[in-house]
Amino acid sequence: MRTRRSLALAMALSLAATPTVTPAVAYNIARDYSGQTFFDGWDYYGFWDNLTLSQVWWLNETQATAEHLAYVNDAGRAVIRVDNTTTLPDGAKNRDTIRITTKDFYDYGSLWVFDATHLPYGCSVWPAFWTKGATWPDNGEIDIVEGINLMDHNQMAIHTLDGCTTDKSIVQTGQLGSTDCGTGSGCTVRESKANSFGAGFAQAGGGVWATQFDVAGIYMWFWNREDVPAALTQNTSAIDISSWGTPSASYPTSAQCNVTNYFTPQQLVLDIALCGDWAGVQGIYSQDCPGTCGVAGPGSPAYDNAYFEINYVRAYTTGPPLPSSTPVSSTTSTVAATVITSAPVPTANTDTGNKNGARRIGSSVGVLALVASVLGMLVLS
Ligand SMILES: *[C@@H]1O[C@H](CO)[C@@H](O)[C@H](O)[C@H]1NC(C)=O
Numbered sequence: 537m538r539t540r541r542s543l544a545l546a547m548a549l550s551l552a553a554t555p556t557v558t559p560a561v562a563y564n565i566a567r568d569y570s571g572q573t574f575f576d577g578w579d580y581y582g583f584w585d586n587l588t589l590s591q592v593w594w595l596n597e598t599q600a601t602a603e604h605l606a607y608v609n610d611a612g613r614a615v616i617r618v619d620n621t622t623t624l625p626d627g628a629k630n631r632d633t634i635r636i637t638t639k640d641f642y643d644y645g646s647l648w649v650f651d652a653t654h655l656p657y658g659c660s661v662w663p664a665f666w667t668k669g670a671t672w673p674d675n676g677e678i679d680i681v682e683g684i685n686l687m688d689h690n691q692m693a694i695h696t697l698d699g700c701t702t703d704k705s706i707v708q709t710g711q712l713g714s715t716d717c718g719t720g721s722g723c724t725v726r727e728s729k730a731n732s733f734g735a736g737f738a739q740a741g742g743g744v745w746a747t748q749f750d751v752a753g754i755y756m757w758f759w760n761r762e763d764v765p766a767a768l769t770q771n772t773s774a775i776d777i778s779s780w781g782t783p784s785a786s787y788p789t790s791a792q793c794n795v796t797n798y799f800t801p802q803q804l805v806l807d808i809a810l811c812g813d814w815a816g817v818q819g820i821y822s823q824d825c826p827g828t829c830g831v832a833g834p835g836s837p838a839y840d841n842a843y844f845e846i847n848y849v850r851a852y853t854t855g856p857p858l859p860s861s862t863p864v865s866s867t868t869s870t871v872a873a874t875v876i877t878s879a880p881v882p883t884a885n886t887d888t889g890n891k892n893g894a895r896r897i898g899s900s901v902g903v904l905a906l907v908a909s910v911l912g913m914l915v916l917s
């Protein structure tokens with residue numbers, strides 16, 4: 537999602553033919569974010585957007601509650617929205633909205649499912665459901681749901697340090713876009729199915745995305761409401777994804793991009809930005825919207841559709857189910873974070889220069905085991 541700084545890091549890529557690794561197909565539920573407890577497992581940003589310089593103030597939890605911008609509605613769905621009640625004076629820079637990040641980090645061997653009935657859209661609006669490592673953007677970024685303004689389709693992407701590329705030989709139903717994952721836009725794939733974003737998504741009853749984070753690669757599926765796999769709609773605790781078919785977007789581990797070199801355990805992020813360096817670029821903004829991008833003054837857009845309405849976010853693992861007694865990490869800013877680890881991970885990848893003291897656990901064993909341990913570490917959010 538984010539234009540990232542270009543770091544010249546020479547990643548040595550094997551020129552030898554790479555063996556094909558088969559992705560896992562069997563998963564157990566690890567974490568379910570839904571209903572009245574949806575917001576328990578997330579941290580609020582609580583600062584202006586000093587990351588991508590979009591025109592928002594991402595509220596802290598106290599403010600979010602007070603301004604009613606993050607809550608569970610009468611239908612039991614989580615709502616995350618932009619302030620659409622304040623008329624900001626002309627020239628005001630930032631409008632209030634939300635960015636939340638899971639307290640937990642999910643390692644290779646994870647599958648994340650996101651079910652929404654409404655995504656934020658409208659002029660200047662730039663929402664995303666995405667993932668990041670402890671150090672952003674160095675530890676990798678996966679953009680699962682992302683779009684701007686009045687786009688009618690979702691755009692998926694991965695962002696990495698220099699050295700990872702994709703090409704048209706990759707098997708996926710989406711349309712290949714940029715192929716250098718280390719540049720500003722990342723490696724993009726445009727969703728081909730109808731109603732994956734905007735007004736069309738909401739009118740079609742929403743839909744579901746699943747993202748597989750595996751040493752064999754990163755794969756994303758999208759289903760319209762009527763096509764969602766039964767195991768997901770029935771909320772079974774164990775699921776088999778072998779019948780899911782060709783993903784919308786595929787990033788298979790290969791000689792041109794061994795994903796294990798670029799991604800550390802990932803946190804899930806939900807946010808809404810406004811204007812900024814994609815939605816607000818004049819040549820892009822003016823394709824959909826009048827004037828120039830701004831969030832204040834008489835000409836500012838309406839934000840009545842700038843909200844997520846979410847049935848659930850679920851994380852599954854190739855390890856055994858997480859014991860139900862395992863608590864979501866506490867709500868203080870310095871917390872004990874859990875790393876959900878489920879698959880053996882190459883030892884060469886155990887540390888990629890994380891500056892924050894986070895480390896992966898349980899990665900050296902050659903058995904599939906879920907380890908939900910507590911590390912004293914500072915959670916970024
Ligand atoms: C990916 O890199 C890891 C080491 O980081 C290595 O063990 C694995 O064999 C590589 N996979 C492929 C397909 O090259």
Ligand SMILES: *[C@@H]1O[C@H](CO)[C@@H](O)[C@H](O)[C@H]1NC(C)=O
Nearest residue numbers: 581582583584585586587917
């Ligand atoms: C953004 O602000 C947060 C909160 O003050 C701070 O922790 C973080 O270091 C800042 N990040 C950048 C890139 O300036």
Ligand SMILES: *[C@@H]1O[C@H](CO)[C@@H](O)[C@H](O)[C@H]1NC(C)=O
Nearest residue numbers: 582583595596597598599600
């Ligand atoms: C939330 O933000 C408000 C406004 O900046 C600030 O006054 C308050 O102390 C913050 N609360 C917490 C818990 O950080």
Ligand SMILES: *[C@@H]1O[C@H](CO)[C@@H](O)[C@H](O)[C@H]1NC(C)=O
Nearest residue numbers: 565568570571771772773848
């Ligand atoms: C789905 O199952 C999980 C446990 O596996 C449970 O916590 C959650 O409440 C269920 N969601 C619904 C909507 O029933």
Ligand SMILES: *[C@@H]1O[C@H](CO)[C@@H](O)[C@H](O)[C@H]1NC(C)=O
Nearest residue numbers: 620621622839840841842843
């Ligand atoms: C804000 O948007 C909601 C719909 O998302 C709408 O019901 C409400 O009336 C709007 N508020 C204002 C002040 O326009």
